[in-house]
Structures are given as C-alpha cells and as structure tokens.
Amino acid sequence: MKTPQDKIAVQLAAVGYVPDRDLATALWLMESLKRPLLLEGEAGVGKTEVARALSLAHNTKLIRLQCYEGLDQSAALYEWNYQRQLLAIKTREGDDSDAVEEQIFSEKYLLERPLLAAIRQPVAPVLLIDEVDRADEEFEAFLLELLSDFQVSIPELGTITATTIPMVILTSNGTRELSDALRRRCLFHYVDFPEVDREARIIQSRLPNIDATLALEIANMVAHMRKEELRKSPGVAETLDWAATLAGLNIHHLRDEPEAVFDTLMCLIKTTEDKSRMSREVVDRLVGKVA
Amino acid sequence: MSVSSLPLAKTMELGSGVRTKLSGFVRLLRDNGFIIGLSETRDALKIIGEGMAQRPSLLRPALKALFCSRQSDWTKFDELFDAYWLQRGMKSATRSSGAPQKAPVGIKALANGQRGESLNDNPDRVERGKGSDVTEVGQSKREGASRTELLSHTDFRHLTNPDDMIAAHALAERLSRSMRARLTRRMRARRSGQKIDLRRTIHKSIAHGGTPLELVLRKRKDKPLRLVVLLDASGSMSLYSALFLRFMHGVLENFREAEAFVFHTRLIHISPALREKNAQRAMERMSILAQGHGGGTRIGASLATFNRWHAKRCITSRTCVMIVSDGYDTGTPDALGVEMQALRRRCKRIAWLNPMIGWQDYAPEAVGMKAALPYIDLFAPAHNLQSLEALEPYLARI
Numbered sequence: 040m041k042t043p044q045d046k047i048a049v050q051l052a053a054v055g056y057v058p059d060r061d062l063a064t065a066l067w068l069m070e071s072l073k074r075p076l077l078l079e080g081e082a083g084v085g086k087t088e089v090a091r092a093l094s095l096a097h098n099t100k101l102i103r104l105q106c107y108e109g110l111d112q113s114a115a116l117y118e119w120n121y122q123r124q125l126l127a128i129k130t131r132e133g134d135d136s137d138a139v140e141e142q143i144f145s146e147k148y149l150l151e152r153p154l155l156a157a158i159r160q161p162v163a164p165v166l167l168i169d170e171v172d173r174a175d176e177e178f179e180a181f182l183l184e185l186l187s188d189f190q191v192s193i194p195e196l197g198t199i200t201a202t203t204i205p206m207v208i209l210t211s212n213g214t215r216e217l218s219d220a221l222r223r224r225c226l227f228h229y230v231d232f233p234e235v236d237r238e239a240r241i242i243q244s245r246l247p248n249i250d251a252t253l254a255l256e257i258a259n260m261v262a263h264m265r266k267e268e269l270r271k272s273p274g275v276a277e278t279l280d281w282a283a284t285l286a287g288l289n290i291h292h293l294r295d296e297p298e299a300v301f302d303t304l305m306c307l308i309k310t311t312e313d314k315s316r317m318s319r320e321v322v323d324r325l326v327g328k329v330a
Numbered sequence: 331m332s333v334s335s336l337p338l339a340k341t342m343e344l345g346s347g348v349r350t351k352l353s354g355f356v357r358l359l360r361d362n363g364f365i366i367g368l369s370e371t372r373d374a375l376k377i378i379g380e381g382m383a384q385r386p387s388l389l390r391p392a393l394k395a396l397f398c399s400r401q402s403d404w405t406k407f408d409e410l411f412d413a414y415w416l417q418r419g420m421k422s423a424t425r426s427s428g429a430p431q432k433a434p435v436g437i438k439a440l441a442n443g444q445r446g447e448s449l450n451d452n453p454d455r456v457e458r459g460k461g462s463d464v465t466e467v468g469q470s471k472r473e474g475a476s477r478t479e480l481l482s483h484t485d486f487r488h489l490t491n492p493d494d495m496i497a498a499h500a501l502a503e504r505l506s507r508s509m510r511a512r513l514t515r516r517m518r519a520r521r522s523g524q525k526i527d528l529r530r531t532i533h534k535s536i537a538h539g540g541t542p543l544e545l546v547l548r549k550r551k552d553k554p555l556r557l558v559v560l561l562d563a564s565g566s567m568s569l570y571s572a573l574f575l576r577f578m579h580g581v582l583e584n585f586r587e588a589e590a591f592v593f594h595t596r597l598i599h600i601s602p603a604l605r606e607k608n609a610q611r612a613m614e615r616m617s618i619l620a621q622g623h624g625g626g627t628r629i630g631a632s633l634a635t636f637n638r639w640h641a642k643r644c645i646t647s648r649t650c651v652m653i654v655s656d657g658y659d660t661g662t663p664d665a666l667g668v669e670m671q672a673l674r675r676r677c678k679r680i681a682w683l684n685p686m687i688g689w690q691d692y693a694p695e696a697v698g699m700k701a702a703l704p705y706i707d708l709f710a711p712a713h714n715l716q717s718l719e720a721l722e723p724y725l726a727r728i
Binding site for chain 1: 537
C-alpha cells in the first residue's frame with residue numbers, strides 16, 4: 040500500500056530533495072489540513088530548499104517573503120504606486136475630486152507584495168516566509184491573522200479574499216522566540232542534518248554522474264566533521280559544493296588523494312578558527328575513518 | 331492516568347473511545363509543556379479518521395508534526411508517544427506531571443515564596459549576623475515607605491523573617507517594573523528618527539490637488555531592551571538565590587524580551603517555569619529543575635552551555651547579560667575566561683552582580699572572578715535592594 044506520505048517523498052525525490060519520513064508526513068498534513076508548516080533547524084540544513092522542491096514537485100509558483108527587522112505591511116502585503124498616483128492627480132487636476140480618488144485607489148495603482156500575491160494566484164502557490172524570527176512581533180501577529188483567515192482588507196479598496204489557499208512554509212533560525220500562538224497554529228518539523236545514507240542519496244540525486252561510493256564517503260566525512268564542534272558546521276549546500284568539486288577533479292576515493300581533499304576543504308569550512316582546527320592531521324585522521 | 335488497554339486498530343471503530351484516548355494523550359502532552367488548542371485536537375481526530383491509526387508508524391509522525399511546536403517538544407515527543415500509545419517507559423513519561431514529593435527543597439522552597447507563602451522550611455536560612463541592623467528589621471518601627479526604606483538597606487543575608495522576605499520579594503518585583511518603565515521613556519526621547527509616511531501623505535494631498543502640503547510622519551518604534559539573567563544557585567550563593575529568583579520573576583513579567591537561567595554544576599533554562607501562570611504547576615516544574623541546586627559551581631561549563639545552545643536565540647545586539655554570582659568556581663578559570671570572551675563578543679553589555687562586594691573589605695580574589703573581570707562592563711554589588719536600584723540608570727543607558 041502506498042501512503043500519501045510516500046507519494047510526496049517520491050515526488051520530492053524526483054526534483055532533487057530527499058525527505059525523511061517525518062517531513063513527508065508533515066508536508067502531507069500541511070496540504071490536507073491547510074495549515075502552515077514551521078521548519079526550524081540550524082542554518083544550512085536545507086529548510087528553504089523544502090519550499091523550492093515542493094513548488095517544483097507541484098509545478099506551481101514559489102512566492103518568497105524574506106523577513107527582516109522592521110518589515111512592515113507595505114513591504115509584505117501591498118503598497119500603492121505613489122508615482123503613478125501623483126501623476127494621475129496632476130493630469131486630472133480640476134476634475135471632480137471624488138472621481139480622482141476613486142481612480143487612484145483602484146487595482147491599477149496597487150502594487151502587490153508577496154503576501155497579497157500569494158492569495159491571488161489562480162493555482163495555489165507555495166508561499167515561503169523565510170526567517171520569520173527576524174521580523175517584529177507585531178508583524179508576527181499580523182501574519183497569524185492572515186494565515187487563519189486568508190483575507191486582506193485594504194481600507195481604500197475593500198476586503199480581498201483568497202482565490203486559492205497557498206501552501207505556507209515558514210522557516211526560523213531561532214534568533215528570537217516565536218509566539219506560542221503562531222507555533223500552535225503551525226505544524227512543526229525540526230530539520231536536522233541528514234543521516235549519512237540520506238545525504239549520500241541527496242548528493243547522488245543532485246549530481247547524477249557521481250560515483251556511489253564517493254558520495255557515501257563524502258557524506259561520511261561531512262558527518263564526522265559536524266561532530267568536530269566547528270563554529271560553523273557544514274550544511275547540505277556545502278556538501279554538494281564539495282562533492283561537485285571532488286567529482287570535477289576526477290577523484291574516486293578520498294583516501295587516494297589526501298592532498299586534494301585537504302585543499303578543497305574550503306568548500307566546507309567558513310571561518311579561520313575552523314580552518315586552524317581542521318589541520319592536516321585532523322583531516323587525515325577523518326579520511327582514514329571514512330575511507 | 332487511565333490508559334485503556336485496547337490495541338490501536340480496535341480503538342478506530344469505537345468513536346468515543348478514540349476521542350477519550352486522544353484527549354488523554356493531549357492532556358499528557360499539555361502536562362509536559364506542549365501548547366495544544368482545540369483545533370489541533372480536532373485535526374488530530376481528522377488524521378485518525380483518515381486511517382492513519384492502523385499503524386503507530388504512520389500515526390506517530392503525523393501527530394508529531396501537529397502537536398509539536400518547538401525543538402524541545404520535538405525531542406520529547408517520541409518518548410511520550412511510546413509511553414502512551416504503546417505503554418512503554420510509562421514512568422519516565424509521567425514523572426514531570428506527577429507530584430514532586432521527593433524533590434530537593436532548594437528551588438521548591440523558592441517557588442513557595444513566589445506564591446507568597448512563608449519560607450520557614452528553607453534550609454538555607456542562616457541565623458548568623460544578628461547585628462544591630464537585624465533587630466531593627468524584625469521590629470518594624472514605622473509603617474509604609476519608611477519600612478521599605480529600611481528593608482532596602484538590609485543585606486539579604488540578614489533577611490530571615492518570612493514576612494520580610496515576602497516584602498523584599500515585592501520590592502524586587504516593583505523595582506524591575508519601574509526599571510522597564512523608565513527604560514522605554516528614555517528610548518523614546520532619544521530615538522527621533524523620522525520618516526515620511528508616503529501612503530498617508532498622498533492620501534491627504536488629494537484635497538490639495540496632489541501637492542503634499544500635510545506631511546504625515548512616522549516615528550520609529552521603541553526597541554525594548556533585552557535582558558538575560560544568569561543566576562548562580564550554588565551552595566555559596568544560597569542566601570541570595572531565593573531573592574534573585576524572585577527578582578528574575580519580576581524581570582520576566584515586566585520585560586517583553588527577557589530570559590532567565592539558573593546555573594550550578596549545569597545550566598538550566600528556567601524562563602518557561604517562571605512564566606507558568608498556574609502557581610501549583612510552576613512549583614512542580616521548579617522542583618523538577620531543582621536537582622543539583624545548592625551544590626558546587628561550574629561557571630565556565632555553564633557559560634559554555636549558554637553560548638553553545640541559548641546565545642543565538644537569546645542574545646541580540648541590544649541584549650544586556652546580567653550574571654549574578656560570587657565567582658567561586660570549581661571549574662578552571664581558563665575555561666571561564668574563554669567563555670566570557672565569547673559572550674562578550676555577542677552581547678551589548680555584561681553586568682556582573684556580586685553579592686560579596688557588599689561585604690566590607692571585599693576584593694575580587696576568587697580565581698574565577700579574576701578570570702572574568704576583563705570582560706565585564708559593570709561589576710556591581712548586589713547584597714541589598716538598594717544596590718539593585720543603583721543599577722537601573724546603567725541599564726537605561728544601554
């Protein structure tokens with residue numbers, strides 16, 4: 040029997056994202072219960088990638104809202120096109136002011152921002168609200184309202200109801216504690232670094248020409264490095280970079296080319312402190328372990 | 331807790347049986363700090379109705395995604411699920427909601443204090459130092475403000491009378507409240523960065539034929555100060571930790587963004603427990619956290635835990651970290667120095683409150699204290715409430 044979760048897992052794998060069972064279930068629930076999904080996890084575990092893969096799998100649009108401190112409704116929801124409004128006022132100078140007002144506050148002068156765009160699509164898109172913890176608490180409260188009603192009221196224009204309910208994915212890096220209300224409203228999935236075999240499969244799905252044994256060795260090596268208490272653990276994207284580099288250098292086993300392994304390690308290491316920690320000896324020891 | 335012994339597949343057909351069992355599970359999760367509303371329970375029933383309940387392997391991830399809302403829930407869930415649905419490891423799963431009879435006294439007594447009860451059973455109470463100032467405290471000479479004044483001068487060590495203790499607690503709470511209030515006022519006066527609100531300006535300009543005569547301005551919002559308090563709850567600090575815990579409670583109630591930690595041999599995040607509105611449950615949660623309270627201190631290791639796991643979430647560039655400790659460290663001073671340096675890089679200010687400074691002829695001789703000193707912005711006494719009050723203008727400048 041093929042469960043709906045399995046179907047989603049297969050769809051995602053086809054577009055290059057290999058989910059674990061928990062994530063596949065969470066995505067299925069997100070679609071069937073129409074609830075937003077909150078993804079938490081360390082930087083680089085592929086939270087944003089989930090949304091991208093989901094939109095590819097469903098062959099729909101990905102609308103992304105990057106949150107930052109001070110993000111407000113005019114940047115997230117809608118804004119009037121002031122330049123055009125001013126022009127219109129000037130050209131119709133002397134006309135009836137009610138008529139002018141009606142004209143400049145019509146749809147034509149409205150600039151859609153990601154949130155408004157997301158609820159006005161003909162086909163339900165994937166709405167990615169990235170790093171929601173960076174936005175202010177007030178914005179979070181507003182988001183909560185939007186995510187439960189899926190309608191927006193614009194004072195000058197009236198209420199706009201969603202034509203389709205988007206699939207909403209929120210990501211958080213944990214720089215700020217999110218409100219309980221938002222957490223309760225969302226499904227939750229904690230994204231961890233993938234296990235070795237899953238990471239190997241991710242490498243293979245992204246770099247189809249790579250050697251299966253090399254992919255496994257790379258995944259193993261990266262898994263060991265993540266245990267080394269580095270300041271910045273290598274993420275999945277870094278793993279892929281490194282795998283592409285090694286494959287490009289025609290390396291088949293890490294053990295055969297310790298020089299090249301050490302030299303290309305900068306794909307994975309991002310701070311000087313980590314660089315000094317991953318000395319030649321440490322790297323050789325790790326290579327010895329995995330190969 | 332009643333757990334029906336029906337196998338999972340059978341409960342499917344029962345309807346009300348499923349409901350009861352699920353609501354029992356929801357109750358268990360809520361007891362363990364999960365935030366679950368009615369709509370979540372309703373959705374859970376929907377999931378079960380769709381045939382997910384035949385196999386626990388299908389039900390588990392579904393309920394996990396639905397009921398969890400933070401990482402700590404995520405790690406706890408599997409154990410609780412197994413305990414409830416598969417009846418494995420019951421003991422460990424129900425412990426946190428059970429009655430804490432055997433819990434050590436330390437923080438439990440403090441939680442008692444939170445509810446305004448007497449602290450008579452607190453073993454940390456010491457009768458020494460019965461000098462002239464103490465007898466004055468015991469017999470209140472005048473009423474009202476003057477009495478408060480008297481209290482605020484008394485070293486916390488000498489506060490042994492339960493009534494005085496409660497009064498001191500109230501003072502601490504009031505203090506943290508006034509600190510918060512003054513902070514916001516000052517911020518507002520200074521931050522006068524203004525921008526034009528285009529939308530409202532244009533709207534108003536219609537009446538003037540498009541000429542923006544009336545400018546609508548937008549003021550920048552106040553940025554509240556964030557405060558992280560790390561309290562040393564080791565044996566050497568036991569005379570002070572009760573009061574500071576109360577202070578932290580006041581801080582958490584009044585600062586919009588504040589976090590509280592207690593450390594002795596390890597670091598414990600106590601904000602959720604202190605924020606618990608239900609006093610009984612707050613006490614239970616505190617007593618669970620209390621294990622190890624009153625023993626030795628490993629400040630360096632505790633700070634390392636903080637830097638590794640909590641700093642990213644708790645600390646922004648507007649954060650003031652307040653460490654309350656006497657600096658007696660059983661770990662190595664080097665480790666403490668390294669961690670203090672790491673902490674220094676992240677936050678705005680570090681204030682170290684040391685109750686011992688209030689003692690006469692005190693010099694920071696403790697090795698740990700010496701290692702930490704170079705990274706501290708403010709090294710201040712905290713042996714009485716007055717010294718805490720003296721801190722306020724400093725915090726306001728941040």
